[in-house]
Amino acid sequence: MVEQQSDADIDRVFRALADATRRDIVRRTLVAEQSVTQLAAAYAMSFAAVSKHIAVLAEARLITKRAEGRVRLVRADPAALARAQELLRSYEHLWRGRIDRLDALLAEPEATVPRAGAAAATASRAETPAATAPIAEAPDATTARAEQLDAAAPSAQNPDATASTLRATRAARTAAPDAPASTPPTEP
Template sequence: MVVHHDPRATALSDDEVDRIFRALADTTRRDILRRTLTSDTSVSQLAALYDMSFAAVQKHVAVLEGAGLVTKHPHGRERQVRGNPEMIRRAQALLDRYEQIWRGRIDRLDSLLAEDGH
């Protein structure tokens, strides 16, 4: 059974797109996202992985959280960070739409070139 999703349900606003791609433009944030997609990780555990201050890692996590790419939730005395695969799926859907546009353009160009080749 094929499930079709309403594209409006996954559409991102321009502000959301800007926040997502700004967040993903940084190597450290991409690494934090990768790590938190496989398991919940505390901010202090993340901070131990990077050669930067705890506050700097907190800022990176805040940027990811502002983009909806991660969520934070309390676990005892610490805050656990969890990657948000749904937001990644929504961003992927946007990129897929761009790919469809370009593939359509390439197909039209191929058709035009084939017509000229007669």
């Protein structure tokens, strides 16, 4: 189970781990406790720059610092890394579930996919000259479709809207596969 952490704590952890130097400092201090001076010697940057990286990691609680005489020792906190890893696992589980549901919806037979608007009526009719004629209002229809997709876009409150959007898009594509991308200009 993921321990409850504030958004600010989570942001601090992943912001700290976003930098390659800080990830390397964590890796080195997981193996063995090291002094700030030893860590600074391992990088082509100033002692102050390494100290700032260490401060960011300490603020995120990914490492602990302690004084031993005049030497400052740094050690990674495996429990903090385990919490970050568990949080990533929970996100992985959440997104795998969503992707599995999306795969299941996309695998449904075409007959169960609802068709949208005039395109559905055209597709359900037999091939007639009227059914195969170019669509005169294509630019406006494209704009209307884009607005419809924007309205159905997934949000934090409705993450499953993606499936209905994909179904509608697939239905529109299969309803008029031969429709031109745009209408030819008409002469006055």
